[in-house]
Every structure is written in structure tokens, then in C-alpha cells.
Amino acid sequence: MSTTALLEDTKLGPKAGGLYRHQNFLTGILTGGVAMFLGWLVAHYTVQNNANWGSDMVVTVTMAAWVVGFMAGIGAFNAVFRWMVGHDQDHDDELYAAGVSQGWRRYFKFCTDHKVVGTQYLVLVMSLFAVGGTLAMIIRTQLISPNNHLISPQTYNAVISIHGMIMIIATIIMVSGPWANFILPIQLGAKDMAFPRLNALSLWLVVAAVPPILISLFIGGVDSGWTTYAPLSVQSPPGQDAFAITIITFVVSVTVAGINTITTTMTMRAKGMTMGRLPIFVWGSLVAAGLGLYAMPAFLAAQSMLLTDRVVGTSFFAPAQGGAGWLYENIFWIMGHPEVYVILIPGVAAAMDVASTFSRKPLFGYKIAVGAFFGLGALALMVWAHHMFTTGWAPNLADPWMLTTELISIPTGVFFLVIIGTLWRGSIWTRLPMYWVYLFLWNFIIGGVTGIYLSDVPADQYFHGNMFVTAHFHYTLLGGGMIGATAALCYWFPKMSGKMLNERIGKLAFWVIAIFFQVTYFGMFWEGFQGMPRRIAAYAPYFHSANLIATIGAYGLFLGWVILLYAIIHSWMNGKVAPSNPWQAKSLEWHISSPPPLENFLVDPIVTSDPYTFGEGEPMAPAKQPSPATVGSTEGGAH
Amino acid sequence: MSVVDEHSSHEHHGHYAEGGNHHDTPQAKHRKEHMLLWMLIGGDMVFTALIIFAWFYLKALNVEGMWRGAACKPNFNAGLNQSCTDGIGNAINHIVPTAAPLHTFAIAILAIVGAGFMWFAEVQARQGASGKATTPLLGLGALAILGALVWQIYQFQVLPFTTVQGAYASSFEYIMGSNVGHLALVSIVAVGLFIRGSKGLHDNGRWYQIHLSRLFAVWVAFSVTLLAFMVTFFN
Structure with a gap:
């Protein structure tokens, strides 16, 4: 058979693409x-x-x-x-739809090419983080002194809400967008995702969803927090309607993206890529996609019912006309807690892949890690009401909810042990991606341990409404999920861009982020221990010191992300050319060129072992980075 | 991970009349689409389950006696003097009447009939019938589904209540809205199938798209019927 490659400059007919x-x-x-x-x-x-x-x-x-x-x-x-x-x-x-002969x-x-979609997702996610981060700076600047008048209380509420939801949107797609699209199909040995058009659809739906939520700031804002609890949200200004349209659009996007990920994994694996040989990142993406399929319809129901309450006068959540605020809270958190793991699991899985590669050891407890993903996914369906301990809903059920929530610490503890076990006695090669894995471990243990206090009903009565919770979920979602995603970014950046990420600038960014992250959120823990309520624009002078520290930390943290952004842009434009396998990793994406050709594999790979065969006649950690001239090629194909 | 080379990959794929991912054989494409459809239906089942949950939750709580207004007594304590009024301030001092089952079940029956025609068309196509045999069945199916959609929209006009008259009225109209969305989706698919059938695109054993569409239509007919029973017998 011919081995003719399908290249990006393949000549197409003059009418190829039609209206496209x-x-x-x-x-x-x-x-x-x-x-x-x-x-x-x-x-x-x-x-x-x-x-x-x-x-x-x-x-x-x-x-x-x-x-x-x-x-x-x-x-x-x-x-x-x-x-x-x-x-x-x-x-x-x-x-044509796959981008052939269209260049930049x-x-x-x-575009239906999964690598283009993954890259588009990465830019979109970074843009969303930039907006959400800027809003965070406004919040922290407002809180720099007890009675600051930078923004009005109404604007503050709106900024809090939009910051929260933009960050939630960004974190839900921060790994499943760029990496489950770009890397996952290649890890499976596939040429693309199962449904390329649905893939593009999921990306552009998020793009379409962004303007309404930003416009909401200018039409009264959303003053009910990112959770938009009813009945307050039923009475909010019209910005709430735009917010709901954003969420409904986003729900469709996440649903089709999740279906695509699952179908790709189940039906498009290369020969020999048995389920037992899947890279752990694929397992994490698979479980997160499944959880999203369960969670997103609940988000759709909550926001669409809220919208009809506001627009056509139904009464799902307005008690005076027969509705119940608890109904909203239940439906919202039926979505909300699984969604936490939709955010977290792919980042954890990516960190596991990085840990294995850079400790030159097989992943410790691979099957247990997979089991823990499924265990966490199953438990996630049974813990939603712990968010409602202080609302007065079903107090008799508090004990079972507390028990299921505390059980969550078992699978999350397993994640921790899997990474620690992988690093244990490894020949650790401390490159930039590994830095983020260390930071992930540090943050994740703090986020996890503080979560145990919040699962405890009596302790939650004190902490729930105060800044302790804010610090906890930032340690978990930002400190765990987003730092895991950053490890993924630094790990797969060479594959995606064809350039090496500048490690000197990257490490500077790391240290700034690592240090100021602790300053920011320990400051918030301090606020919480002092009893400072969250979501307030002004506070008693008693809380000033803790707030000042948290704000200084936030400025530093923001600076750290800006430095990392600079490293990414600078490296993408001027970085050293990346070899096909700069980390000497084992999974399939490292067997093809950086960046990969249009259809990834010029020959179909047959997989004969798992992706963690380190230590089987392998060298220990390389003393230095291999040069592009000696490793890999730009031709692609299996080695 | 060890890998070995196999044969070249792009050359033999070509493209297939049904479009879609150009890498796939028809069998592989159908397997993927089957999986996609079942996951979509699974997500929709969760959505439907939440609608049912909301219905029984609000009915059981009967907050302020405003499920259907029967138990509503004015309560002026603690400033709750808005009790027993609808969403736009009108007093509700009577039981809100229920919707006529005739319309609710007529819509469900039309959805079932539409799905039934599509199923029959699929059986015919699987047995090798030509487009001349299956296309009229698909047309009838599309007509029935469109009829259900139109009737569902019409039902909005003849309800004995409006959205603002308590939780029963709200939930009922939300379910109608959900039905409109679902029936509109099935209508698009059914009309598309009919047009494609009339162009001979289901000939020569290409029954798979009818099969997939029929599966979705059956699910929608089932959910519409289930909700019709709920709103009629548990109100």
C-alpha cells in the first residue's frame, strides 16, 4: 500500500468546503x-x-x-x-473543514482538526483566566482596607459573581479543552476525535457563551453569587438572564465534549491499546466526561427553571407563589459537587502522568488510581447536600451526608499516595513540569485536609459562611486542579507548539506563584478563623491585617501568572525547536513529531505494552535535555 | 510504550456517502453514532428525572398552599402579605384547574405514532425494501411528529391557567416547553430523514440513520408519555 501522507497543504478542489x-x-x-x-x-x-x-x-x-x-x-x-x-x-x-490548505x-x-480545537481551547482558557483574574484583582483591591470605596457594594456583588462563574467555566475546560482534545486522541493512537464537528461545536459554543456573561456586568450585574441562589436570583437585575443564557450554552458545550471524549476512548483506540494500557490521563478524562454527562443536565434544569421564573413568571423557586429555594439548591448542587471533580480529576490525572515520566518509574498503583477515579465519581453523586448543611434543609439527613462526604477523603487520599508512591525512590528529573507536581501535592493536601473540617456538620456551621470556605476551595480548584493543569501545560507544550517552554522564565513564574499562592490563601484562612464573612465589600477593622496580607499575596499571584503567560507567548514565538520526545516519555504522543502532522500517525501504531515501562533497560534521569538533533524527527510515525 | 508500525492508514479510507468522519468505515461510524446517541439519551434521562423530581418536590411541599392554590390562606404575619397571589399580584382564592388530559395524551399518542412509523420504516429498510417503500412511512412519521409539535404549541393557548398561577401551573408549562424542544429536535431529524429517503439515500441497505433516528424518537415519545401520565394522574 502507498504511504502517501495527508498533509496540510494538500490540494483541494476549488469549491471544497462550500459555505465554510x-x-x-x-x-x-x-x-x-x-x-x-x-x-x-x-x-x-x-x-x-x-x-x-x-x-x-x-x-x-x-x-x-x-x-x-x-x-x-x-x-x-x-x-x-x-x-x-x-x-x-x-x-x-x-x-477543508479539517483545516487543510488554510494555514493560520x-x-x-x-475547524474540525482536534489539534486546532485543542489549541483554540488553550487560548480561550487563558483568555478566560485573564478576565477572571482581573476581576479577582478588583475584588482584592476593594478589600485592601476595611471601608474601601473603589467600587460600590452592588458592583462588588456583580464582580464576585462573574469572577466566580468565569473561573468555574475556565476550570471545567482547562484540561478537558486543550489536552483532552489535543493529546488524548494521540495517546489512544487515533487520528482525530470520534466526532470532529461536535468537537468544533463544543469549542465555539463556549466562545458564544462568553459575551452574555460579560454583558451582564453592564445590565445590572448578577448580585447573587456564582451559585445564583434562588429566590435572590429570581429578583436580580436583568444581568441574571444573560448569565443563565451563558450557562445553558455552556452546558450544551460540555455535554457534547464529554460524549466525544468517551466515544473516542471507547471506539478509537489503536490495536493493542487495551483498557489496561490506557495512559492514566485518558482514564481521568473518561471519568470526568462521564460525571459531566450526569452533572450538566442538572445545571441546565436549574438555570432554565430560574430563567422561566424570571421571564414568564413561573414559580419554581419563589416561595410566595408555591416555589422553594431548596429546590434550586438541591438541583444546583446535584450538578455542583460532581462538577468539582469534573474540574479536578483531569488535572490530577495529568499530574500522575508527569510524575511517572519525570521519576522514570511506572505509575504506582495504576489500577488503584483508576479505581479511585471511579470511586470518586460514584461518591460525587452522593454528597451534594453537604453544601446545604447551614440552610436548614433535611437536618435529619446531615449524618449520612457527612459520612459520604468524609468517604471522599479515601479516593482523594489514594491520588496523593499514587503520586507519592510514584516519586518514591524514583530517579527524579526535576524539570519544569515536575515543579508544578510538587506544588500540586502541597496545595492539594491543604485543600483536602481543610475539606474534612467542612464535611463535619458542627465545624461547618462556623466555617460555611466565612472566608475559610473561600480559601479551601481555592486551594482545591486553583491549587490542585489548576496547578495540575499547569503541569500538563508545561509537559505537553512542546508537543502542542513544537517549541520548548522557556524554563528559566517558567521557573521564575513557578516560584512567584508558589510563594504568593500561600500568602494569598493562608491570608484567607486567617480571615476565616477570625470569622470574616465571605462576599462582603466592607468589613470591620479587626479583619484588616489578614485582608491586607491576602491582597498583597493576590497581587503577587497575579504577577506570577503574567510571567507564565509571557513565558508561553515568548516561547511559542521564539522558543527552541522541540524534539519529538523531549522528556523521553513512553506514551504514544511522544512517538510522533512536535507538533504532530495533520492525521497524527502516518502509519497506524500497534501498541505492545503499557505507557509506563520505565526501568526496563532504560537510562536513569537524563543529565541534561537531549538536543533536537538527536531525538525524534519531524516526519512523524511510530518508532 | 512500545509500538510497532502497521500499514499505511489514509489511502484506503476514502469517503462514504453518508458523510461524517472521513476516517471511518460505515460500521465504525455507526458504532460511534450509536454510542453518542445512547449517551445523549442518558443525559436527557437525567434531565427528565430532574423534572419529575421538581414536580413531586413542589407538590409535596405545597409551599404557602400554592401548589394549586387550594390550601392557600392569606398570611399577613412577618410581612408575608403577598401570599395567595399569583406572580403578578392577582389574588388566588380558588383551586387552579388542571389541564385537559385530551390535549396532553393526544400529543403523546402522536409522538408514539410518529416513532412507530419510523420504526416500521426501519424494519422495512432492514428487510431490503427500497426507498419507495420506506420514504412514505418516514413522511407519515414526520407528519405525526410535526402534528405533536403543533398540538403542543396549541395547548399553550387552551390551558385553563397561566404560568404565574402557582407551582402546578409553572411545572406543567415548563414540561410543555421541554416537550416543544424535544419534539422540535425529532421533527428536524424526521423531516431530514424523509428528504434523504426521497433522494434514495436510504437505499441499498443504508438503514442505519433510520435506526438511530428511530431510537431517539422512541425515547422522546416515551418521555412525553411518561410526563403526560405524571401531570394527569399525580397533580
Whole structure:
């Protein structure tokens, strides 16, 4: 058989792609803008003639029109429409959609190549973190002194809410977006994700979801926190409607992305890639995707019911008309706690992969780690009400909820032991990705241990409403999940970009982040121990010292992320060319060039062992980084 | 991880009439789509379960006696003088009437009939029938589903209550909205199948898309029927 490679500059027919040829990010914005205006016009006119509907209807219709218009403008519905009329895409159309012969422009289009989607996700995630981080700086600046007047209390509430939700959105996709898209299919030996169009759809849905939540800041804001508890959120300004549209759009994105990840893993593995040989990152992504499938419908239900309460006057959550705030809280946390593990598990799994590679040892307790992922996933379904200990809901059930929550410490403890066991007596090669694994371990143990206090009903009565909780979940989601994601970034950056990440700047960023992270959140623990309530714009002078320390820490932390961002951009533009396997790792992605060719493998790999065969005739930790000239090639293919 | 080379990979894939991922054989594509569909249905089952949970939760709590307004007595304590009013301030001093089962079950029956035609078309296609035999069945299925959709929208106009009249009315209309969304999705698929069938795209044993669409239509018909029973007999 021929070994003709499918290259990115393959010549396609002049009409390949059809309408796609004329669609991109800009046409999406234009179409979305026009749809938004038309939506506003129709809703505004309708409201004037209907006494029961108000500004909430206008905002909802306008924002929904933006999402539909943007997605239509970028080409998300082309294939569906063509399927409906029986005019399926042909081979050239699909190659065009995969970005063939489009160069850099494919990064601004509805491109179906999983590597393009992964890269787009990475840029999107970093942009979201930039926005969320800037909002965090506003919050901390407001809290630098007891009665600061930087922003009004109403604006403060809105900033708190939007900071929280943007960070939640960003952390949910920070690993499953860039790495489960870019790396996971290659780790499996696949040429792409199972559903390339759904893959692009999931990315662009998140892009479409962002403007409404940002616009919400300018139409009254969201004053009910990121959890948008009802009935407060039923009475919030119209910004709440835009917020709900963002969430509903995001739910669709995460759902289709999760289905894609699961289907890819189950059906597209290379020959010999048995389930027992899957890299641990794949297992983590698989479990997180499954949990997302369970959790996201609950988010959809909570936000859509809230929206109908606000827009058409239903009463799911307004007690005076027969609704119940507890209903919202239950549905929200049925989503909310599994969602914590949707965020955390992929980052933990990536940290495990990094630990194995850089300690030159097989992953310790591989099967136990997989079992712990599933155990955590199962327990995640049974702990939601611990978020409601202080609400007065079902006090008789507090004990079982406390027990299931405390059981969570078993699988999370296993994660910790797996990484420690992997490092134990390893020939550790301390490169930049490993730094983040160490920081992950430090943060994760603090986040985990403080979580045990919060699972305890009596202790939770004191801590729940104060800054202790804020510090705890930042240690867990940021200190654990996001630091794990950063380990993944530093580990797979050479594969994604074809360039080595500048370690000198990267290590500077690491130390700044590591130190100021502790300053920030220990400051918040201190605030919590003193009893300072969370979500307040002004506080008693008694809390000043702790707040000052937390704010100084936050400035330093922000600086650290800026330095890391600089390292990424600088390295991507001017970095040293990466060899195909700079870490001398074993999994499949390191057997092909950096960056990989269009269809990843020029020959189909057959896998004959697991991805952690370190120590079997392998050298110990390399004394220095191998040079590009001696390792790997740019041709791709299995070695 | 040790790997060995196999044969070249791209050359023999070509493309297939049904489109989709160009790497796949039809069998591989169908296996993946089957899995996708079942996961979508699984997610939708969770959503449906939450609707049922909300229904019984609000009914059991009957907050302020406002499930259907029957037990509502004005309560002026602690400033709760808004009790016994609907969402726009009108007094509710009567039991909110229930929706007529005729409409609710007619919609469910039409959804079942639509799914049934699609199923019959699938059976025919599996037995090797040509597009001439299956396409009319798909057309009838699409018509039934569209009928269910139109009737569901019509039901909004004839309800004896509005969204603002307590938790029963709210939940009922939310379920109707959910039905509209689901039936609209099935309608798009059913109309698409009919058009494709009329172009001969289901001929020569290519019944798999009918199969997938039928599965989704059956699930939607089941959920619409289940919710119809709930809102009619547990209100």
C-alpha cells in the first residue's frame, strides 16, 4: 500500500468546503450581532404589547439570538442543514473543514482538526483566566482596607459573581479543552476525535457563551453569587438572564465534549491499546466526561427553571407563589459537587502522568488510581447536600451526608499516595513540569485536609459562611486542579507548539506563584478563623491585617501568572525547536513529531505494552535535555 | 510504550456517502453514532428525572398552599402579605384547574405514532425494501411528529391557567416547553430523514440513520408519555 501522507497543504478542489470557505470568527460576530439586534427589536416590540413580559424577556431573547446567530455565522449548522437536505459533505469538504490548505486562518474557523480545537481551547482558557483574574484583582483591591470605596457594594456583588462563574467555566475546560482534545486522541493512537464537528461545536459554543456573561456586568450585574441562589436570583437585575443564557450554552458545550471524549476512548483506540494500557490521563478524562454527562443536565434544569421564573413568571423557586429555594439548591448542587471533580480529576490525572515520566518509574498503583477515579465519581453523586448543611434543609439527613462526604477523603487520599508512591525512590528529573507536581501535592493536601473540617456538620456551621470556605476551595480548584493543569501545560507544550517552554522564565513564574499562592490563601484562612464573612465589600477593622496580607499575596499571584503567560507567548514565538520526545516519555504522543502532522500517525501504531515501562533497560534521569538533533524527527510515525 | 508500525492508514479510507468522519468505515461510524446517541439519551434521562423530581418536590411541599392554590390562606404575619397571589399580584382564592388530559395524551399518542412509523420504516429498510417503500412511512412519521409539535404549541393557548398561577401551573408549562424542544429536535431529524429517503439515500441497505433516528424518537415519545401520565394522574 502507498504511504502517501495527508498533509496540510494538500490540494483541494476549488469549491471544497462550500459555505465554510466564507465563514470565520468575524462572520460569526457579524451574524451574531445582526441576530442580536433583530432579537432585541422583536422582543422589545413584543414586550410593549404584553403587560406580563418585561426587560427580562428582552435580555433573554437578545442573548439567545446572539448565540444562535454567532454559531450560524461561524458555520456550526452547515453540516446539519446539508444533512437535512440530503447534500452531504464530500471528502474535500471534510478536509477543508479539517483545516487543510488554510494555514493560520484555520485557527479562526470552525475547524474540525482536534489539534486546532485543542489549541483554540488553550487560548480561550487563558483568555478566560485573564478576565477572571482581573476581576479577582478588583475584588482584592476593594478589600485592601476595611471601608474601601473603589467600587460600590452592588458592583462588588456583580464582580464576585462573574469572577466566580468565569473561573468555574475556565476550570471545567482547562484540561478537558486543550489536552483532552489535543493529546488524548494521540495517546489512544487515533487520528482525530470520534466526532470532529461536535468537537468544533463544543469549542465555539463556549466562545458564544462568553459575551452574555460579560454583558451582564453592564445590565445590572448578577448580585447573587456564582451559585445564583434562588429566590435572590429570581429578583436580580436583568444581568441574571444573560448569565443563565451563558450557562445553558455552556452546558450544551460540555455535554457534547464529554460524549466525544468517551466515544473516542471507547471506539478509537489503536490495536493493542487495551483498557489496561490506557495512559492514566485518558482514564481521568473518561471519568470526568462521564460525571459531566450526569452533572450538566442538572445545571441546565436549574438555570432554565430560574430563567422561566424570571421571564414568564413561573414559580419554581419563589416561595410566595408555591416555589422553594431548596429546590434550586438541591438541583444546583446535584450538578455542583460532581462538577468539582469534573474540574479536578483531569488535572490530577495529568499530574500522575508527569510524575511517572519525570521519576522514570511506572505509575504506582495504576489500577488503584483508576479505581479511585471511579470511586470518586460514584461518591460525587452522593454528597451534594453537604453544601446545604447551614440552610436548614433535611437536618435529619446531615449524618449520612457527612459520612459520604468524609468517604471522599479515601479516593482523594489514594491520588496523593499514587503520586507519592510514584516519586518514591524514583530517579527524579526535576524539570519544569515536575515543579508544578510538587506544588500540586502541597496545595492539594491543604485543600483536602481543610475539606474534612467542612464535611463535619458542627465545624461547618462556623466555617460555611466565612472566608475559610473561600480559601479551601481555592486551594482545591486553583491549587490542585489548576496547578495540575499547569503541569500538563508545561509537559505537553512542546508537543502542542513544537517549541520548548522557556524554563528559566517558567521557573521564575513557578516560584512567584508558589510563594504568593500561600500568602494569598493562608491570608484567607486567617480571615476565616477570625470569622470574616465571605462576599462582603466592607468589613470591620479587626479583619484588616489578614485582608491586607491576602491582597498583597493576590497581587503577587497575579504577577506570577503574567510571567507564565509571557513565558508561553515568548516561547511559542521564539522558543527552541522541540524534539519529538523531549522528556523521553513512553506514551504514544511522544512517538510522533512536535507538533504532530495533520492525521497524527502516518502509519497506524500497534501498541505492545503499557505507557509506563520505565526501568526496563532504560537510562536513569537524563543529565541534561537531549538536543533536537538527536531525538525524534519531524516526519512523524511510530518508532 | 512500545509500538510497532502497521500499514499505511489514509489511502484506503476514502469517503462514504453518508458523510461524517472521513476516517471511518460505515460500521465504525455507526458504532460511534450509536454510542453518542445512547449517551445523549442518558443525559436527557437525567434531565427528565430532574423534572419529575421538581414536580413531586413542589407538590409535596405545597409551599404557602400554592401548589394549586387550594390550601392557600392569606398570611399577613412577618410581612408575608403577598401570599395567595399569583406572580403578578392577582389574588388566588380558588383551586387552579388542571389541564385537559385530551390535549396532553393526544400529543403523546402522536409522538408514539410518529416513532412507530419510523420504526416500521426501519424494519422495512432492514428487510431490503427500497426507498419507495420506506420514504412514505418516514413522511407519515414526520407528519405525526410535526402534528405533536403543533398540538403542543396549541395547548399553550387552551390551558385553563397561566404560568404565574402557582407551582402546578409553572411545572406543567415548563414540561410543555421541554416537550416543544424535544419534539422540535425529532421533527428536524424526521423531516431530514424523509428528504434523504426521497433522494434514495436510504437505499441499498443504508438503514442505519433510520435506526438511530428511530431510537431517539422512541425515547422522546416515551418521555412525553411518561410526563403526560405524571401531570394527569399525580397533580
